[in-house]
Amino acid sequence: MVGAQADPAPEPPEWVPRGPDHLPAYVLARAGTAVDDLFARHLGAVGLRPHTFVVLVHLVRAGTEPLTSAELARRLQMTPQSMGALLHGLVEAGWVERAGEVRRGQRVDVRVTPAGREALDSATPALAHLSRPETLGLTAEEAGTLHGLLQRVLTAIAADPGPGA
Structure with a gap:
């Protein structure tokens, strides 16, 4: 249609002209x-990352009592799989130790090592x-x-x- 005018654009919400900073x-x-x-x-x-830091804090606060990898995952709002990967890196760094063999679905106790305490202290x-x-x-x-x-x-x-x- 020649000469037909397009409908005007709808008015934006009231906050848009002011921008999201408001x-x-x-x-x-x-x-x-x-x-x-x-x-x-x-x-x-x-040498720490935020998740590493928080895991070490939780383990040090637990004292001599181990925490399970499942409990750490809940506390950090992570999946058990993500926690498993994170703990693997911490074990490799020598900052934590896991008791026993890691098997899917089984309780895995985790403790901080002296090196992990030193890393946290740093x-x-x-x-x-x-x-x-x-x-x-x-x-x-x-x-x-x-x-x-x-x-x-x-x-x-x-x-x-x-x-x-």
């Missing part, structure tokens, strides 16, 4: 990614730096407020059943 969840996601990267860089400087200066409020551009009071708010966000997200629930 959406708290978007800014929080961006900040989370930036802090993840910062955390990984500082741990990487001492992260102390990096963690001290990352824990300083000024590292995140905050005052001590702002860091305390942010921590409390983030705990509330995590609690709310855990309770959210998701879309369509």
Whole structure:
């Protein structure tokens, strides 16, 4: 049809002209990614990766009691297969030991080794730096407020059943 005019484009949602930087969840996601990267860089400087760090923390906190690979997978919200691969690397590095032969579906007890404790200890200066409020551009009071708010966000997200629930 010659001369027919196309329907005008529908109006975008109200937030689009302002951009996503005005959406708290978007800014929080961006900040989370930036802090993840910062955390990984500082741990990487001492030879650790975030998942490796968390596994070692859980094992050291368990003391003399072993944790199972299944329990570690639950705590880190990983699949048992992913945890198995992660633990394989930690065993190869000499940072953890697994009791017995690893067979699918069987309990696998995991303990930290002295070398794993040393690897975790080596992260102390990096963690001290990352824990300083000024590292995140905050005052001590702002860091305390942010921590409390983030705990509330995590609690709310855990309770959210998701879309369509």
